[in-house]
Amino acid sequence: MKTKLAIKSLYVGLLGVIGLAVKASGLSVTVVDAQQQPIADVVVELLPEKLDEQPAQADSNLSQDFHEIGQKNRTFVPFISAVTVGSEVDFPNYDKTRHHVYSFSEAKTFELKLYVGRPDTTIRFNKAGIVAIGCNIHDYMQAYIYVGGSPWLGKTTASGVVSFEELPKGTYQLNLWHPWQLDSFEQQQIVLDSETKDISITFHIEEKEKPSPPDNKWQDLFKDIQ
Amino acid sequence: MIKSYRGKLILLMVLALSLVQLGSSFATLQVIRNLSEEQASQSVKVGSKILREGLEQKEAQYRSATQVLVSDFGFKSAIATEDRPTIATALENHSRRINADLVLLLNNSLERLLSAPVVSAQEVERLVEGSQDFYRNGSAFSRNLVINEEPYMIVFAPVKAPTTVAWVGMGFLLDKDVAEETKQITGLDVGFVAMSGSRATLNTTIDEPSIEHYFESQVSPHEQGQQQSILGLSRLESDDLLFVSELSSPTESAKLYSFMYVSSNSWLKRYYELRNYQLWVFLGALLVAIGVAIWLAKEVSRPVEKLVRFARRIGKGESSKAPQVKTKELSLLSSTLQQMNVDIKQRQEEIVYNNTHDMLTGLANRNAAEQYLKRLLDKGRGTLIILNIKKFRLINDSIGYANGDLILKAIAKRLTGTLPKDVFKARLASDEFLIAADYDICKLFAEQLLPALQQGINIDDSQVNVYVNAGVYYLNNRSQTINDMLRCADIALSKAKRSADSFVLYQQGQDENYQRQLHIIGIFEESMADGSMYLEYQPKVNLNSGQCTEAEALLRWQDKELGFISPEEFIQLAELSGNIRAVTNWVIEEVIKQIILWQAKGLSLRVSVNISVDDLLDKGFRFIVRSLLEKYSINPRCLSFEITESVIMSDPELAVESMNIFKDLGISIAIDDFGTGYSSLSYLKKVPASELKIDKSFVIDFDNNEEDRMIVETSVELAHSFGMKVVAEGVETESCLQQLKTFGCDLGQGYFFTRALRANDFEAWCEKFNSNTVLTD
Structure with a gap:
């Protein structure tokens, strides 16, 4: 309920902006590495600098996503989330084991102490920034939430693409983020007119496995318990 | 350095052991050390x-x-x-x-x-x-x-x-x-x-x-x-x-x-342990080695010591048997020592024999003679006879020394052949033999030996006749020493030489005379120096001029202890003892000095000096005379040598040679004592004399003896015919003087003028005599 409510209010806010839009344009960003291989889960944010028109409507796909970071098999899913300021995120526990989800990040400090199933509350992220989320029980569990101030926020798919539609014409700053990025990304200025733009950006991240639970030595021992 | 065999052996053992031990120890220790180090490193x-x-x-x-x-x-x-x-x-x-x-x-x-x-x-x-x-x-x-x-x-x-x-x-x-x-x-x-x-x-x-x-x-x-x-x-x-x-x-x-x-x-602990252990082993081995070395050394040194004792006994002349030695080398040494012992004994006998025997004749030598005489002396009785071959030197000169030796051998053979064994026979010196016994052997000597000795000796197929003199001495209780005995026999022998007898018995007193003679011989030199020997001058007067122109120097000896010693006695002793040359030299030098002194005083005289046989025959004498003449640089004509007839006859050739040399020097020669010897006229012819002195024995009895007067007259004529002047000695009376004048005698000397005078007196006499002509026609 609370989540729906929050999403609705976001929609209302966005609609207000979008309503002013006369004509919209589209942007497709492909993030690749040095070998031109697509990189997934890269957060892409378009920060409006000078808009020529009002946003027509807030129908960003991302904004409408259901924000949930669940714990399945002692792994936060998804690993990376991008939410706009004010979003609420639910942390349902699908495992049998309890989790103790916490964040000491500046953007949001919270703690959901040992629980099973769905926690009593969702967590609202009111401040832009990056929130590192961990589990006190399972040190290897990690997740990141990118709290962005812009409504045009997304993350690349497995093919390294994120698309924005119905964008008001104007000038934007393009920002990219990934927890494993090797250098801080230098924001790029992008000017959008009525035409849909496809851009490709080369990004450097460290190649790593996503956090996953280690082989549990005790698994057999505690089979019955699990 | 170590000299003993034992020391060397020990040293060798220790060195060898040390070398081996140290070498192996070093190697072992080095390995251990390396191992230890490797282990430690590990x-x-x-x-x-x-x-x-x-x-x-x-x-x-x-x-x-x-x-x-x-x-x-x-x-x-x-x-x-x-x-x-x-x-x-x-x-x-x-x-x-x-x-x-x-x-x-x-x-x-x-x-x-x-x-x-x-x-x-x-x-x-x-x-x-x-x-x-x-x-x-x-x-x-x-x-x-x-x-x-x-x-x-x-x-x-x-x-x-x-x-x-x-x-x-x-x-x-x-x-x-x-x-x-x-x-x-x-x-x-x-x-x-x-x-x-x-x-x-x-x-x-x-x-x-x-x-x-x-x-x-x-x-x-x-x-x-x-x-x-x-x-x-x-x-x-x-x-x-x-x-x-x-x-x-x-x-x-x-x-x-x-x-x-x-x-x-x-x-390094183990290394040190091992090293200490090795050290103990080494010390142990060292002790064993030294022990072995000592034992080995003893094995060698014991027989060596035996041999040393044996050698010492040989040295002492003790007879002993050579020790038995097992070692081959030492056994050889032992037998060599044994042989040496035998050889030494043999040589010792030879030495003893040589020591007591005369090599040439095989008779006993002087040493043995002394030994024998010592025994005689102990017994206090016995006879000594010393034999001497007459004129052996002349024999030697004429037939050679080798033949002289043969004569000596022959005589020795006759001694041994003739005399019984209990008579001791020895050769004392070159031609001097001694026979002695503890009983009277005079008869044996006179009857058996002497005839045997007088027989001719056959040398090189020619007969040589040998005559002997003998001095006999009977031992008595006064004989104190062996020398006494020999001297007495010698004195008797000397007497025999001077006499016609073949042998002379020693008589009491002869020995005392002998002692006096020895004393005289001993004081010759000091007497010449201290003035107890001095010269007197007897004038020779020219019978024609009645002036004293010459003098004869006469040697006189007035000893403080012995009193007056007659020239006959001491001249003979001087000749015997070899002092005659010194005496003659002294006389000639004194005469020369006197002549110079007189010449300085205006007295010009010819002085004559008597020359003995030894002087004349001694070639060195000529040089002495010549050097004296040169030293004083006087006219040699002032000097005259008087030489007796017998002197000339002892070795006429050499005498004539010498006289010629003196004559050449400018010294005039006078024949002294003419008429006493056996001079032949042929020699007289050769003698380069300028004066003939007729012996005083012909002149002294002149007045009473017709024969003497004839001899003198004939002699004067003979001399004149040879171109010689004649001097008559022994002028004692006026009549004698007158007689001589009539014979034509040139010079005279004798008591009629004056006896011989000391230089000063002579000087005074001469001055007075020559100024007053005492001679009357």
Whole structure:
């Protein structure tokens, strides 16, 4: 309920902006590495600098996503989330084991102490920034939430693409983020007119496995318990 | 150097043994030493590995302990919320729990947030510099680092919330206790060394300055070139072994080392033990060797000592048997000694024989004679006869020495052939023989030996007749010594020589006369010097002019003790003793001096001097005369030599030769005592004399003896016919003088004018005589 409510209010806010839009344009960003291989889960944010028109409507796909970071098999899913300021995120526990989800990040400090199933509350992220989320029980569990101030926020798919539609014409700053990025990304200025733009950006991240639970030595021992 | 055989043998044994023993000991000890060293090296290497493993275990413990801290949610929360008081207490609490010596908290940018004890920011910068990769990796790691100049093992662990928000470093001092733990296991001394700048901090189980010095010398700037060599095995000055490992990472500027140490004493312990053992073995063997050497030496020296004793007995002339010796070489020596003994005895006999026998004749020699005479002396009775061959020298000269020896041998043979065995026969000197017995052998000598000796001796197919003189002496109780006995016999012999008898018995008193003669002979020289011997001059008067123109110098001797000694006596003694030349020299020199003195006073006289047979025949005399003439440079015509007829006849040729030389010098020669000898007219013809002196025996009795007057008259005529002047001696009466004048005699001398006078008196007399012509027609 609370989540729906929050999403609705976001929609209302966005609609207000979008309503002013006369004509919209589209942007497709492909993030690749040095070998031109697509990189997934890269957060892409378009920060409006000078808009020529009002946003027509807030129908960003991302904004409408259901924000949930669940714990399945002692792994936060998804690993990376991008939410706009004010979003609420639910942390349902699908495992049998309890989790103790916490964040000491500046953007949001919270703690959901040992629980099973769905926690009593969702967590609202009111401040832009990056929130590192961990589990006190399972040190290897990690997740990141990118709290962005812009409504045009997304993350690349497995093919390294994120698309924005119905964008008001104007000038934007393009920002990219990934927890494993090797250098801080230098924001790029992008000017959008009525035409849909496809851009490709080369990004450097460290190649790593996503956090996953280690082989549990005790698994057999505690089979019955699990 | 060592001279004895034993000493040499011992030395040889000891040397040989020492060489072998020392050689083998050296080799063994060297091997042991190398083995020990290898073992020790191995042990420090292994020890070093054990240390490293121990440190790894420790590191694992510390790491997990540190990880427990950083995993603590409360701690994470405190870090994330920068709750400093909580952080500090949590760290303090935890570090105490795990016994950490140092705590360091770094933020995500590796900057120091907190440290205890205080670590400076620069130090922290240095610490993280070498570990960037580990930090980036984001998991706990450990480093061995020098912090605040001390060696530390430090574990860094990330504080994850869930991303890394901070690093916690827990430092553990690598101190003596840590080193001690490894020492407990390895038994080796262990240490940690922190090198910062030129300082080396050592935390070690052993306080050994040389180690510290070793490390400090390695970091001192001027020896940086050697820094490579610090790792691994090194040998310190005193042979201590040190194995150094680097605990810090190679890129680290402040180095952290560990070392394992074995002192030379401990690793050389077995080597020393073995060496001592070898030394005892060596000493033992040395004693045995010396014992063997002594025993061997004795084996040799015992028979040698036997031989030495044997040789000593030979030396003493004792008879003994040669010792039995087993050793071949020494047995040879023994038999040689035996042979030597025999040879020595034989030669000894020869020597004894030679010592007591005359080589030429085989008769007893003088030594043996003395021995025999000694026995006679003890008995107090016996007869000594000394025989002498008449004119043996002349015989030798005429038939040669070899034949002379044959004569001596023949005589010896006759002595032994004629006389019984109990008569002792000896040859005393060249032609002098002695026969003696303890009974009267005079009869035996006279009746048997003498006739046998008188028989001719056959030499080279010609008969040589030999005559002997003999002096006989009967032993009596007055004979005190052997010399006395021989002298008495000799005196008798001398007498026999001068007499016509073949043999003369010694008579009492002869010996006393002999002693007087010896005394006279002894004082010749001093008498010439002290004036007891002096000259008198007898004038020779020219019978025609009645002037004294010549004088005869006569030698006189007035001794303080013996009184007047007649010239006949002492001239004969001077001739016998060989003093005659000195006497003649003295006389001639005195005469020359006198002539010079007189010449200075205007008295010009010819002075004549009597020359003996020895002088005339002595060739050296001529030179003396010549040198005297030259020395005083007088006219030789002032000098005249009177030579008796008998002198000329003893060796006419040599006498004539000498007289010719004197004549050539300018000295006139007079024949003295004419008429007493047996001079032949043919010799008289050859003699270069200018004067003939008629013996006074013909003149003294002139008045009464018609024969004498005839002899003198004839002699004067004879002399004149040979061109010689005639001097008559013994003019004692006026009538005699007148008679001589009528005979035509040229000069006269005698008591009628004056007896012989001392120089001064003569001078006075002469002056007076020549001024008053006493002669009357």
